Amino acid sequence: MDEARPFTYDGGRVDPGETENVRYTVSQTYLGDPVRMPVTIVNGEGAGPRLFLAAAAHGDELNGVEVVREVAHEWDLADLCGTLVCCPVLNVPGFIAQQRYLPVYDRDLNRSFPGRDDSTGAKRIANEIFRNFVAPCDYGLDFHTSTRGRTNMLHVRADMADERVARLAKSFATNVVIASDGPGGTLRREATDAGVPTVTVEMGEAHRFQRDLIDRALVGVRSVLAEFGLLPSASVHWPGWRTIIDGSDEKTWIRADAGGLVDMHFDRGAFVEAGDPICTIANPFKTDRTVVEAPFTGLLVGVLENPLVYPGNPLCHLVKLDDRTQRALERNGGIDDRA
Structure with a gap:
């Protein structure tokens, strides 16, 4: 021994x-x-x-x-x-x-x-x-x-x-x-x-x-x-x-294409479907709005906390899921990951 x-x-x-x-x-x-x-x-x-x-x-x-x-x-x-x-x-x-x-x-x-x-x-x-x-x-x-x-x-x-x-x-x-x-x-x-x-x-x-x-x-x-x-x-x-999650095609950082103030519509751990509005970027007068949509169905591993962005700032980290996991999260709406 x-x-x-x-x-x-x-x-x-x-x-x-x-x-x-x-x-x-x-x-x-x-x-x-x-x-x-x-x-x-x-x-x-x-x-x-x-x-x-x-x-x-x-x-x-x-x-x-x-x-x-x-x-x-x-x-x-x-x-x-x-x-x-x-x-x-x-x-x-x-x-x-x-x-x-x-x-x-x-x-x-x-x-x-x-x-x-x-x-x-x-x-x-x-x-x-x-x-x-x-x-x-x-x-x-x-x-x-x-x-x-x-x-x-x-x-x-x-x-x-x-x-x-x-x-x-x-x-x-x-x-x-x-x-x-x-x-x-x-x-x-x-x-x-x-x-x-x-x-x-x-x-x-x-x-x-x-x-x-x-x-x-x-x-x-x-x-x-x-x-x-x-x-x-x-x-x-x-x-x-x-x-x-394996491969660059299964994960992506979604970045801002406009500067402004961000209203995030989902928290970290949320399950989102392709086309869901993840956040909205607006100018100080709210007269110019840019809606950012999920490019594919997946899980928000990371999200923005500071609501101020300029073009190129990361907004969220989205990862794809296998079909079995996706079905499970569709049933419960994601993960309760808020501290």
Whole structure:
């Protein structure tokens, strides 16, 4: 039988049966003070895989922060078999400034992985994170929200062509999985390429905690722990139905062709039919109106929250559904996905 292993990182070690809260230095300020990232490492007494939970690679995306914190500090993990590496805030400078990107470097941390120790500030931070807390793991969950002004229903993005990633994505138990390998430099793409199957979990909007989405994401985390044997007391969750969106012809961002103020007619998670008016764009006098219709029947995975647009702004993210899922949603009118 395999034995539980210590988890080591630069300057530290967490033995089986131990939990350690770490403030790990990833960079320095202009004054030479450390920029320290919070990490909680829970190493179970029993042998098992290592799973990292990461959030706030974009500093204004907060829902995942609370998911990771609750797993690390509120769950009963006494029977944990394996290791949880919980990183609630990857982008510490962005989190402090409440900005999406690294404010000093003006770079996207989630396009900087796996990083380099002799490159830009963003890539040096990415290197410290990746080398110490991602590469030693066996699987990963990376939590995100939509950018400000938009909101996403809870869903997973994953490279479903990779069997290990597909197993992880399905075990998280969301209704919708969007298949893609992800852009280069993203945590999930680079971790998967390095042999650590990782998925992105999208949920809600920036700058706030949305309790309903957080609770549903926690169900997904527990389901993953059950699937991979980290929590013997947990059970794999089935979400009731699932659709896997694969191919550019099955999903599209609908963009504004006119500037103005937007009246959205559907919320995220809504089922719409081809030709349905998704939203109306009007000028300040409401004398000039543009009605935006659904180009095909599908599900609104993401929608606009900020009602101000100019031509080219994204209005919503629409995905096609297979016939079985479409019939099910036609019966109930979509998903109740509002927090």
